[in-house]
Amino acid sequence: MAGYWFLGITYGVLAHSLGFSIWYPLSMALFIFSGSAEFLALGMLCADFNPVSVACMGLVVGARHLFYGITMLDRYKNMGWRKPFLIFGLTDETFAVNYNAKDASPNTMLLVSLLDYLYWITGGLMGYTFGTLLTFDIHGLEFVVTAMFVTIFMDQFLKEKEHRPAWIGIGCTALCLFVFGSKYFILPAMALILVFLTLMRKRMEGGK
Amino acid sequence: MSTLQQAITIAILAAVTFLTRALPFLIFSREKPTPKYIQYLGSVLPLAVFGMLVVYCLKDVEWMQGVHGIPEVLGILATVLIHVWRRQLFLSIATGTIVYMILIRVILP
Numbered sequence: 001m002a003g004y005w006f007l008g009i010t011y012g013v014l015a016h017s018l019g020f021s022i023w024y025p026l027s028m029a030l031f032i033f034s035g036s037a038e039f040l041a042l043g044m045l046c047a048d049f050n051p052v053s054v055a056c057m058g059l060v061v062g063a064r065h066l067f068y069g070i071t072m073l074d075r076y077k078n079m080g081w082r083k084p085f086l087i088f089g090l091t092d093e094t095f096a097v098n099y100n101a102k103d104a105s106p107n108t109m110l111l112v113s114l115l116d117y118l119y120w121i122t123g124g125l126m127g128y129t130f131g132t133l134l135t136f137d138i139h140g141l142e143f144v145v146t147a148m149f150v151t152i153f154m155d156q157f158l159k160e161k162e163h164r165p166a167w168i169g170i171g172c173t174a175l176c177l178f179v180f181g182s183k184y185f186i187l188p189a190m191a192l193i194l195v196f197l198t199l200m201r202k203r204m205e206g207g208k
Numbered sequence: 209m210s211t212l213q214q215a216i217t218i219a220i221l222a223a224v225t226f227l228t229r230a231l232p233f234l235i236f237s238r239e240k241p242t243p244k245y246i247q248y249l250g251s252v253l254p255l256a257v258f259g260m261l262v263v264y265c266l267k268d269v270e271w272m273q274g275v276h277g278i279p280e281v282l283g284i285l286a287t288v289l290i291h292v293w294r295r296q297l298f299l300s301i302a303t304g305t306i307v308y309m310i311l312i313r314v315i316l317p
Binding site for chain 1: 236257268309
């Protein structure tokens with residue numbers, strides 16, 4: 001749970017340093033409850049309004065949740081009134097804990113989700129408050145978002161045997177950034193990645 | 209961006225994020241197996257998406273001017289190396305960020 005506080009506090013400090021009022025990190029923590037989406041949102045909120053791009057970014061960043069959901073179909077069956085919150089709270093950490101606790105009761109799984117939610121909200125609030133007290137210069141802290149994605153990327157990279165999707169993801173995005181420029185590249189990049197992965201399906205499944 | 213547009217941005221993200229979490233429970237049933245194509249995407253998409261997000265984070269780096277993105281490259285390199293070495297998520301994130309914050313103070317004129 002230290003992880004939630006660490007990222008939550010960093011998130012709060014960063015939101016404060018970018019000049020957002022406390023309502024921004026608080027409402028995002030309450031309603032989105034997804035670290036990666038919220039960190040990216042801080043950047044998107046500073047840019048021009050682009051609802052289509054925001055929606056697609058949310059979809060792509062959240063795509064991994066689809067697979068958590070598929071994995072938990074069985075476990076979260078018969079949860080009754082707990083189910084909506086369990087689904088809302090299906091974050092990376094909660095998934096990892098609840099998935100690995102094979103014999104957990106419905107109430108235990110609900111408690112894990114609820115505690116993670118509270119850690120995330122209080123972490124953000126602590127970070128924001130901490131940010132108002134900081135007297136030293138913290139510019140460059142925004143690199144925490146890059147470092148976070150590099151770390152998750154490396155973690156997956158080291159676990160997987162098939163590394164071509166990594167190069168496809170990096171290559172397609174870099175190409176689209178070069179061709180379309182930094183404002184418009186993300187949607188073409190997502191499309192190109194999907195096309196490449198689909199075209200290479202036979203090869204990758206065949207392990208060639 | 210106006211306050212209303214910012215509120216809409218947050219609302220879109222909240223709705224879309226919840227959708228990604230709820231969709232499997234709405235469309236897939238336990239009896240029917242998940243379509244093969246979806247299973248395939250599940251195995252290859254995460255790595256591609258995080259690769260994409262790393263490049264996305266670097267979108268505003270000016271490679272041809274100033275410090276040519278050297279702090280970013282070295283910050284990423286530090287993150288990668290410490291992660292390969294220790295494999296501790298938060299140690300890697302913290303190290304990369306600190307290395308970057310030191311570099312922009314040392315390298316920048």
